[in-house]
Amino acid sequence: MTASTPVDKSAEVPVCVDLDGTLIHTDLLFESFLLLLRQNFIAALQVPFWLLLKGKAETKLRIAALVAVQAEHLPYCEPVIAYVRAQREQGRRTVLATASAQRYAQAVADHTGLFDDVIATATSDTNLSGANKAQALAQRFPAGFEYIGNSSDDLPVWQQAQRVSIANAKPRVRDAAHQLGRTAFQTDNPFNPLRAAIKGIRLHQWLKNLLVFLPVLAGHRVADTAVLTQALLAFLAFGLCASSVYLLNDLLDIEVDRRHPRKRLRPFAAGALSIPLGGALTVLLLAGAVLVSLALPAAFGAVLLMYYLLTLSYSLRLKAQVMVDVMMLSALYTVRLLAGSAATGITLSFWLLAFSMFLFLSLALLKRYGEMRMLARSDQRRSAGRGYSTDDIVVLLALGSASGYSAALVLALYVNSADVARLYTHPQVLWAAIPMLVYWLSRIWLKSHRGEVHDDPVVFAARDWQSLVIIGLLLGLGLMASYTGPLLP
16 A cells, blocks of 8 residues: 655645735725725815724724725736636636725726635724735635735735735835745835935925026026025025925825826836825925925025925816916926025015016916827826816917016016126127027927927926027127126237
8 A cells, every 4th residue: 555645735725815915016095095085185184083083993994984995096016916817717716805895895806807706894893904914715615715915914924824925015015924834925015215205305306496597597607606695505405395296296195196107107107116105205205305405594494394384285276277287387396496595584576476487377378288298198088187188289389488488578578688788798699598499499389399308397408408408608699798898809
């Protein structure tokens, strides 16, 4: 009589898959809270009290009853999707086992079409996480189950599982999971949190904050070390504040960004940066901006507060209002000039304010025009979260061009004014700046019409060699006009 070879029945057990952080690169509790914050601000303020008085399970169910997530736009983990699909095709039972609210879990299951069953938080007395999930799965599948998870909360579930599978886990969690049993499947997190955080704070957008130096240039105070120091501090404070706002804006716009052909790659929308980490960075950057502003005059602090409130109102409501959004974007550029003035004590002239108003409005309209052109090429009609459609392209082109050429007209009037004759030794040199500005505006609008301006216009200018040459020539003209000696021997 010969001994029989043991049969591995592990392939017959069901595959149970976690949702948050495993099947998707995000957490639906945090996502749904951000949605609630945008759609029902008063209810969002009650969430901390729900957590404290009612518990996590009740809080999840209450939020789920108020807002719905768009399952088709969530950032899915493709290796997990492929593995579950392959196991299901081999005849194995697949189960979505998550602590998220039943409504959200069912929406994901319906969209993916990968699961035979859904086990989720359905009652207020049990949050289906950790030991609760382990107990529920052990009772449902006494013959054993395979479990795919990602966090330390999944360790009790892996202890009950016949087979351990790991997705997107941190090294510490991954090592602990390996010690619990034979690993059937593993995929590592494709994202680098540090790289995602750097991308999220958008350091390249700090170029816009160079506008705080414009009052120093216009006031001919470049050689004043004290003034330059004040302007540098203002630049740093605005940079930190702006990065905080960018993160907050992206947090509130996660769902909208995922429906955008380019913005869906932003760190929060793609799931590369976690929502809690993003929230912490938002607070830290804002605190840094406040600390730096304490070294500057109180007027600068007031301008910084105004900038933050304007950007906050823009992110929450005004960005969806036709024309109000571009007026706000234009104003946010001009606020940077006011900040430079407040930090250095240099008074802004009427000419500079009028010029900036028309120029920045043209650039704001250019940004919206480019977005609508992109949507038109992708056969979409309306912009998600905006008030524009592709039918508005012609109007945006006309308004933006007119505003840009109005800025050139203001510059021409300024060059011909008595103020220029008083400030510059050779004011006639500045006339050359007018055709340069007209050329640059015409060129950038033409390139946008061709679909060649993919970034913010200011960022585009910083990467475009012709724009950089024109900026250098304009600075050169300013130096020549200010030169106290004769231009020609």
